[in-house]
Amino acid sequence: xxxxxFAKWAxxxxxxxxxxDLHKVLAECQKHFPFPYAFKKAAVAxxxxxxxxxxxxxxxxxxxxxxxxxxxxxxxxRFIEWTAILDNDLCVxxxxxxxxxxxxxxxxxxxxxxxxxxxxxxxxxxxxxxxxDSHSDAKAANQQLWQEAVDRCALAAKxxxxxxxxSHGFDPP
Numbered sequence: 083x084x085x086x087x088f089a090k091w092a093x094x095x096x097x098x099x100x101x102x103d104l105h106k107v108l109a110e111c112q113k114h115f116p117f118p119y120a121f122k123k124a125a126v127a128x129x130x131x132x133x134x135x136x137x138x139x140x141x142x143x144x145x146x147x148x149x150x151x152x153x154x155x156x157x158x159x160r161f162i163e164w165t166a167i168l169d170n171d172l173c174v175x176x177x178x179x180x181x182x183x184x185x186x187x188x189x190x191x192x193x194x195x196x197x198x199x200x201x202x203x204x205x206x207x208x209x210x211x212x213x214x215d216s217h218s219d220a221k222a223a224n225q226q227l228w229q230e231a232v233d234r235c236a237l238a239a240k241x242x243x244x245x246x247x248x249s250h251g252f253d254p255p
Contacts, residue, residue, distance in 0.1 A: 091110060091113070091114055094106075094110055095107055095110050098110065099126070099127065104127040104128075104130055104131050107126075107127040108124055108127045111123050111124035111127070115155060115177070115178070115181050116155070116156075116177045116181070118156075121159075121198060122198070124152050125153065125156075125198050128148050128149040129149065129202075132145045132149065149199075149203060150186060150188065150196075150199075152198065153193075153199045154185075154186040154196065154223075155186075155220070156197070156198045157191075157220040157221075158180075158184050158221060158224060159177065161219075161220075177231075177234075180234070183227055184220060184224055185223055185227070186220070189216075190214070190216060190222075190223050191217070191219065191220060191223050192215075193214065193217065195217055195218065195219045196219075
């Protein structure tokens with residue numbers, strides 16, 4: 083994904099946010115996980131929906147679950163610098179299959195190590211689900227998936243280096 087393409091989807095997110103189309107913001111952001119901007123804007127959109135639901139006295143547990151899953155997912159990808167891969171298309175291709183598979187057991191992960199959550203989020207979570215048994219991180223709760231992520235990242239980096247060697251007429255080492 084070129085910088086120009088990034089700007090396009092980020093502009094769509096920003097414009098949708100200004101119009102108050104929070105569902106479109108969330109959908110667009112989820113298409114672009116694991117980019118940090120996508121996680122940040124998704125959390126903002128979900129928070130706004132939660133506040134609206136609380137104000138209208140409507141159940142918001144599904145939104146809280148979505149916010150928590152987003153925070154766990156962001157925590158998982160924070161450990162690997164996915165966005166440091168030069169070829170952003172490769173980054174998205176290697177990460178996208180993992181997004182929906184990241185487990186988010188609240189009792190094990192808790193909330194203290196999830197940087198995407200703010201104090202209000204934590205208060206809402208504890209109100210709904212109580213205190214967790216422990217506070218860990220997404221990596222510890224998803225060890226097998228973590229190894230797959232590391233392997234995917236290493237393979238993506240190797241393919242990128244091999245492509246570079248070939249583009250200069252050399253066989254990769």
